[in-house]
Amino acid sequence: MNLRRQRPLSIGPLRAFEAVARRLGFRAAADELHLTQPAVSRQIRSLEDEIGLPLFLRGTRHVELTGAGEALLRTVAPLLDRLDATVHQIRSAQGRRQVNLTTWPSFASMWLLPRLQQFQREQPGIDIRVSAQDAIADLDDPELDLALRYCHPDNAPPGSTLMFGEVVTPVASPGLGPLTKPEDLAQMTLLEEDSQLPSVEYLSWRHWLGAKGVPGLEPRGWLYLNYTYQQIQAATAGQGVALARLALVRESLERGELVEPFGPAGRLRSPFAYWLVRWPARRERPELAAFEAWVLEQAQATRAGLDAHAASS
CATH class of the missing domain: 1.10.10.10 (Winged helix-like DNA-binding domain superfamily/Winged helix DNA-binding domain)
Structure with a gap:
């Protein structure tokens, strides 16, 4: 040898x-x-x-x-x-304090980044490094401190903290209408998430249509998109109706960029949820504790918004 x-x-x-x-x-x-x-x-x-x-x-x-x-x-x-x-x-x-986290692109762009400016104002001495990718990082990756993940509770790693649950709801551009009942979707293009993930069952229009009593409805057309943010961009542009994750579009609804044509009655809960995952081998630091506390505070505000109107089931 x-x-x-x-x-x-x-x-x-x-x-x-x-x-x-x-x-x-x-x-x-x-x-x-x-x-x-x-x-x-x-x-x-x-x-x-x-x-x-x-x-x-x-x-x-x-x-x-x-x-x-x-x-x-x-x-x-x-x-x-x-x-x-x-x-x-x-x-x-050069000695600056830094927190390293990973999440997926749609969540980073639609939930985390719009809020991150507040944390940076409150904690100007802490740098945040966001690795936004679809691939799930290994829990033994030494460059990461935590992750913001979306998964079924059975698949949440040990030590994970629940941020908020999943509620889906139809959304559209304010000028798209008229939409007053699910049957009106037959005149619309439906924006569908084209994914092989297990959660897609609960994010699909077929699931929603079945739950709302119109399982055989056929829309005017379908537009399949890979990413959540693409669906929302297309809906905002008036290209069709998206079945959106309510937690990620609440601000767009509040600003009037999107509307819920069926209101709270159009909402459905999913068993999937959003989690804060701590890396097992990470080094505990004050900046990390501060960032985690801020994320969970933001998550609590999102959770309160979702709970304000209980989703129909």
């Missing part, structure tokens, strides 16, 4: 490998890394020796990745990007 091939790879050769693979040349990589070309060649040879396979096909004027090189690059490139981003954050923070 070659013991050298059992130990972790050094970062220096990996960075040289990524530069050569990206620039497809040793000289260009050497210039970028401020090294000599022989030094880069030695690092690549050392890496190939440790792995036990060639990573490049070397030609007279250019190099090409081998199959092993392509496989290694797919892993190395995003890892180096993440490393560089973390180092940049550490250097730029």
Whole structure:
């Protein structure tokens, strides 16, 4: 057994490998890394020796990745990007306090960000880093402190705190009408969330129409959209009627940008809910406690708004 091939790879050769693979040349990589070309060649040879396979096909004027090189690059490139981003954050923070959280894009843009300015006014010394993505981050990710998630209670991680439940309701542009009863939707385009998530059953128009006594209703047309905020944008623009998450559109309703054509009678509750999830390995800090308290205060206000008019079931 070659013991050298059992130990972790050094970062220096990996960075040289990524530069050569990206620039497809040793000289260009050497210039970028401020090294000599022989030094880069030695690092690549050392890496190939440790792995036990060639990573490049070397030609007279250019190099090409081998199959092993392509496989290694797919892993190395995003890892180096993440490393560089973390180092940049550490250097730029210069001792400032920071809270790192993850959530999904629609919730970030429609619920969190409109409220975040208030927290920044109250706590100007705390920086907030929001990672908004559809992929659910691992609970062992060391760069994160907490998450704002949407899931069924059975799937909420241990230690999660309920923020508020889910209520869905038809919404439309004020000028779209007339809509006085569910049967009127037959003259409308319905904006549907195109998703494979388990929650889509309760966010679908078919579920709502069945609950409201018109299961066989066929609208004038359908418009399928991937994201919640796209549905709301389309509804605001008068393109159809959306089945909206009430917690995310309450402010739009209050501003008159959208209306609930059927009022509280059109609302339905879903078993899914919104949660604050704490990372198990995070380091407890005053800024983190302050941000959590603020989020839960905002969530309580949202919950009170949802409870003011009990949804029909």
